[in-house]
Amino acid sequence: MDRNTFTGLFLIMIIIGVSVWIMKPSDAQIKKEAELQAQLKKGKKPGAATKTVNLDTAKLGPKPVDSAMLKTPFGASLQGVEKLVTIENKDLKVRLSTLGGRIYSVELKNYQTADKKPLVLFEGDDNKFGFNFAAGVASINTSERYFTPSAQGLQVTGQDSSAITMRLSYSPTQYIDYIYTLKGEGYKVGLVIKSTGLDNIVANAGSITLNWQSSLRRLEKSIQLDHQYSMIQYYDTDKDFDYFGDTKDDAKEINDKKLQWVSFKQHFFSSVLLSKDGFSKSSLSVSTDTSNHKDIKQLKANLTVARNSDGTYPFDFYFSPNRYSLLAAEGHGFEKQINLGWGPLKYINRVAVIPVFNLLTKFNWNYGLIILALTVILKLVLSPLTYKSYLSMAKMRVLKPEMDEIKAKVGEDNPTLLQQEYLKLYKKAGVNPLGGCLPLLLQMPIVIAFFRFFPGLFELRGQSFLWMHDLSTYDSFINFGFNVPFLGDHLSLMCVLMTISTLIYTYFNNQISGVTGQMKYVGYITPIIFLGALNGYPAGLNYYYFLANMFTFLQQYIIRLMVDDKKIHAQIQENKKKPEDPKKKKTGFAARMEEMMRQQQQAQASAAKKGK
Incomplete structure (x- = not known):
């Protein structure tokens, strides 16, 4: 480094030092900055007013009014x-x-x-x-x-x-x-x-x-x-x-x-x-x-x-x-x-659900436990329908090999004849093909009634259970910070658990019913739709649906121990050997099905003649 370079750097350092000394803040400025930083730490905006306003005194001065x-x-x-x-x-x-x-x-x-x-x-x-x-x-x-x-x-x-x-x-x-x-x-x-x-x-x-x-x-x-x-x-x-x-x-x-x-x-x-x-x-x-x-x-x-x-x-x-x-x-x-639902739904909530819920609240339990007890009571009341539904599906599952044989003989080209043969088989076996659906349909009003009951239930507001801080709203364990199509700005953990349990329930239900083809996959679509629909709904509602699925698993496990497929098959074979009673009147459903089949056959025969 030569002398000129050294002299230049030395002068620059002197200029910087003098500038820092001249421009340094005063004691008052330092105090003001400290107060500003303290306000920022407390969450106040810079420059925000700190004086207290007494709302019980004058807010505004007199407004100017035209003397006229x-x-x-x-x-x-x-x-x-x-x-x-x-x-x-x-x-x-x-x-x-x-x-x-x-x-x-x-x-x-x-x-x-x-x-x-x-x-x-x-x-x-x-x-x-x-x-x-x-x-x-x-x-x-x-x-x-x-x-x-x-x-x-x-x-x-x-x-x-x-x-x-x-x-x-x-x-x-x-x-x-x-x-x-x-x-x-x-x-x-x-x-x-x-x-x-x-x-x-x-x-x-x-x-x-x-x-x-x-x-x-x-x-x-x-x-x-x-x-x-x-x-x-x-x-x-x-x-x-x-x-x-x-x-x-x-x-x-x-x-x-x-x-x-x-x-x-x-x-x-x-x-x-x-x-x-x-x-x-x-x-x-x-x-x-x-x-x-x-x-x-x-x-x-x-x-x-x-x-x-x-x-x-x-x-x-x-x-x-x-x-x-x-x-x-x-x-x-x-x-x-308070919207308890339309038609029969509000009467279910008003006459049955609310009195039972009010009775359970008298025990001073946590509301998560009250929902658990309410679910157990509901499942016990509906257990006869659940048993009947499972038994009907088991019968259809046992009949599945014989239905496949009929389908192979008749073929899929003549659906009317195929349905007639199925009906004959049902009639001989003493099986109602709708026996598994009707109990489920009877349970649907109760399921929908709870969908109206929990979102409007004031008692859940601010009540916590497990990780859910408020059962009256969603329990977000992931916040996206932006809106995601179908889901919104968050993901509810209880809704995810409810969806997973519904998918598992659908899988085991397909095993019980023996459903095949496209219908096997239709049941998996609804839980995914519910994930988006219920993601913003109260955790208490999703918690109830989750518990309902869990108790349904338990019920089906117990019923499965009670129901023997071999005995069902033997009973069906005994029914098929019995001669048909000519005096026995056909049920309304069977009569309508046979009449519909007859009309379809006539229509097909007429169409075949015209084609010739």
Whole structure:
């Protein structure tokens, strides 16, 4: 290294050293950076506000209002400051807003969301409740007016009933009151709308049309089930129940009957508005904002109700869990919000499954053990049908060599004749070819009933068993981080186990029945389809199907020890030796089959003659 090079490097080092010294951060900057790193470690975003906001104080300053508007009826109510007033009991924390006098938010104190946050059904300006009316030339929307609470910033608690009044004033002696009541426990919030001294000012005071709308928050782990179980439900004064909006956005106008209540239903929680005298006209709609991942659906209801004889409009809000026993105890047909299936399925669940389940819960077992006990009881009840089905399949398996001989003699070119020969063989052997199918068909309604029972079972929410942290939702052991066609963004371990057990069951079932050809492989397709269909369903449902398969294996093993194929074959041969009783009437099925065969033979003979 020559002198010039050394001198250049030395000068560069001096420049770098001076620059570092000049540009070094001050003590205040070092402290600020340390605070920033601490915030990042706690999960806060850089620059996020750290001050606490008291929701029971003013949120916004007074809005500017045109002075001319202040002189219109109720003009003074256009100006004000939004404040929140809290009323709560053992189960609910309800916040009322002075803007619109409405319920601003509802928290169920004894429950949490899937990510362990306070369970707030709704909150904020996307949720509205109020009505429009005309006062002179002015059109008044109560949702845009400021009410005065009975006590500013009051927090009402206690075991007895509590009440708070939100007042929309026209004058000191003329006003509209929203009177809210809340008992010491329970999920009912009473609301009475009362008008005082306004009959000569408010037009058409005999009825009002409420505008109620809510943006449903995502509360559960599975957004698929949240969407599927979120909808509008309603129950009319004739005790007819209906719902819509579960599968697509929709709207309904109901003017031909009175609705007793309307429910904004979510998977495990509901907001219900009830009018004892009924809503005479109803306009309902469900919409989905696909760009919003925080909220599930937006529900709206415009409900017309007549004034009561005492000049009031009485209502009840119910903000409650969708627990069947709780809703049934409330009355008013609230339990119909839980979908137990259509037709006979709901009666199976209502009359048999729910009482047995409720009996098992009294033992205070883990819900995984309760599902196990429920499966054992079901399998014991269905064991006679399972035995009959296995016995019928065993008979068909024993007859298989003789059926193959008939097929070789007749050939496959004449299917009508082949079926006739088969029927003759069945008749002589005393075998019903449908004997194995009928018991299975009788079991299908029960299997489908459980498909409706478990996904809507509130008791499973948050209950863990083995590796399953929540039996009411899927147990993902692989999260893909992106959507995979057919499966979604995860893979459920219990669903995989259920699928494997169903495939094994299908294999052994084919061995028992002796099925061959393409039908041998058809049974393997259904479990694969169920893997995709049930992957997002509750672990409790897949756990039940897995247990059902396991107990079916056990039942078939025991039955196989009891059933001897040689004895069955000997009995069939004895039946074939017996002479046919001419007085014995043919069964409806046999008669129809023979008639069908006869008609097919005639058709084939006619076609052969025409061909000649």
